[in-house]
Amino acid sequence: MCNSFLKALFCSHQNGETWRSNNCTTETCENGKHITTHVQCNVTNIVCENGQPPVKVYDENGCCFHYECKCVCGGWGDPHYVTFDGQYYSFQKNCTxxxxxxxxxxxxxxxxxxxxxxxxTGTVTCPKSLIVYYKNYTVILTQERGAKTVNKVYVNGSLVTTMFTNNDMTITNQGIEMRLTIPKIEAVVMFNGLLFSVDVPMTLFYGNTEGQCGTCDNNTKNDCRLKNGQISPSCSDMAYDWRVSVDNTPYCNGPPPPPLPSPSPTICVNSSPCEILNSEVFKECHKVIRVQPFYEACKFDVCYTTVNMGCSSIEAYNLMCAEASICVDWRNATKGVCEYKCPDNKVYKPCGPTVVQTCNARYNEQFSQQCNAEGPQNKNCNSFGEGCFCPAGMTLFSSTSDVCVSSCCAGPDGKPKELGETWKIGCQECVCDKNTFSVVCKNVKCATQNPVKCTEGEVLVNKTVDCCVTPTCVPKDVCVFNNTEYKGYEYTDVPGSCCGKCIRTSCVVNVPDVSSPPSQTWSKDQCTKYDSSSSM
Known part of the structure; x- marks a missing residue:
């Protein structure tokens, strides 16, 4: 037992008693001493069959962590697939x-x-779109291909622009790739036309996925899972088993077409730009991501399709590098073959942020709050990717526009204003200030008024002209109230009130039954036959 003196100083528990003071330490009262011991964490290293480095996953207390494999499924080209566990295969069939x-x-x-x-020939297919279902959302990431390829994102049938965010998801579209992030389940879906990926955490999806991406469990042997749960010896055969019926493609609802003959072996002399995959450009990435499947897929595409199709294999490998937090500036090394041209108002960056800051402070604050709430492991907060971004010194005007501005000034119509530009709102003059880079408004400056003398039969009143109070002479039988003239009234002060009122003294009427009669002024008593009111 702790003696009373020591217990008062050091112990509030019995001798030998142990308790948790916080998430990562254990406290013990031992012979009057307060002993603090850090929780011991048992960490076991693992090897991931997909060739990617394992990631740290912390427990709920944030004290200890364990290693897990990343479940990243991807596809590219015409197309080639890599399952969650790293199984590589090709599958050239259309439909959904x-x-x-x-x-x-x-x-x-x-x-x-x-x-x-x-x-x-129909022997080669390309991804047209990804359709993501989550809760009551249907999100379509697709492209319109023509003279100019345009990324399109639809949420429950409605087209969204550059960025979209709510409590359930964030969608970004930086020109090259479209990215959907679902923080609650830590899922990230990316699509850029010839390249796609789906990233889910093993913690939440271990052993519970099926489809063309296989089973997320760090075991390639069960990746070729069919709808009935059996394992096919070939993932290419398995892939067709996951076809679904879609209303606008009735030709996809019948039995599978007979397999087309495989392309005859060809010796490809030109493997450019595939050699860049094995070059020093990707040296750092070679240490963590296996490059061989991407290199073989690249050569196949260059042989049987086009050189540009081979670029998708490099893009796919670069995406895996980015997922491993390795930035590679590779496009210039292809000497223009895989060049990506951004719009005139933007510049290409190989490793830009997935969510960019805008002039909309509320949007920026909402994104920051999401990151703080979800912690440092949040993929959308810390990830990067290539895309088209505003040049240095410029800011994206809003999450719903594609306009880069040098200052965050907006006019009354909500459109951006240039530095030094002025405009008027009501009785205020506004300017996009060159010092603060923001809108500064001041009341309209009024010129000093010269004294005004009225003639006999007139009275001096104040009228507001162009936001300025202007002394003006009006006839005595005209009352000016709220900047409006009332003929036949006279302004009278009301004691004890800040404002007076107009009292009717006469009225002006048109003589009935006379074509274009002249106006006549009648006395107040005569007005009652036309208007019984006597004051305003």
């Missing part, structure tokens, strides 16, 4: 398929992929 689906519904999350023919 389940990419990711929960075996046992827990988070109400699934992803479909729509493939279309991208060459006249």
């Amino acid at each position: 398929y389940v990419l990711v689906k929960e075996i046992t519904p827990r988070h109400n999350f699934k992803v479909y992929i729509e493939n279309v023919n991208c060459n006249p």
Whole structure:
């Protein structure tokens, strides 16, 4: 037992008693001494079959962590797939398929992929869109391809612009890629036309995914899972089993077409730009991400499609590097083959932020609050990617525009204003101030009025002209009230009141039954036959 003196100083518990004082320490009262011991964490290193480095996942107390593998499924080109656990395969069929689906519904999350023919022979397909279902949302990430390729994002059928955010998700569109982040389940879905990826945490989805992305459990042996739960020997055969019926593609609802003959072996002399994958450009990424599947896919695409199609394999590998927090500036090394041209008002960055700051302070604050609430591990807060961004010294005007501005000034119509530009709102003159880079408004300056003398039969009144009080002479039978003239009234002060009122003294009427009669002034008593009111 602690003696009373020591206990009073050091112990509030019995001798030998142990308790938790916070998440990461254990306290013990031992012979009058207060002993603090840090919680011991057992950390076991793991090897991920997908070749990616494991990530730290902290427990609820934030004291200890364990390692988990990342579940990142991706596809690119015509197209080539890599499952969550790193199984590589190719699948060239059009129609719509389940990419990711929960075996046992827990988070109400699934992803479909729509493939279309991208060459006249029908032997090669390309991803057209990803369809993400979450809660009561349907999000479509797609592209309109023509003379100019345009990214399109739809949320429950409504087109959204550069950025979209609410309590459930954040969507960004930086020109090259569209990215959907769902913080609650830590899911990230990316699409840029020839490249797509789905990233989910193993903590929430372990052993509970199926579809073309396979099962998220760090085991490649069960990646080729069919709808009936059996494992196919070939993931390419498995992929077709996940076809779904879609109303606008009736040709996809029948039996599978006979398999097309595989392309005859060809010796490809030109493997450019694929060699960049094995070059020093990706040296740092080679240490953590296996490059061989991407290199083989690149050579296949260059041989059987186009050189530009080979760029998608490099983009895919670069995406995996970015997911591992490795920034690679690779496009210049292709000597223009894989160049990406941004709009005139933006510049290309290989590692820009996934969510950019705007002139909308409330939008920026909402995003910051989400990051603070979700902690430092939040993927959307700390990730980066290539895209088109505002030049240095310029800011995106709003999350719903694609306009870069040098100052965050907005006019009354909500549109941006240039530095030094002036405009008028009511009785205020506003300017986009060059010093504060913001809108500064001041009351309209009024010139000093010269003395005004009225003639006989007139009275001096104050009228507001262009926001300035202007002394004006009016006839005695005209009352000016709220800047409006009332003929036949006289302004009279009301004792004890700040404002007077107009008292009717006469009225002006048109003589009835006379074509274009002249106006006549009648006495107050005569007005009652036309208007019984006597004052305003």
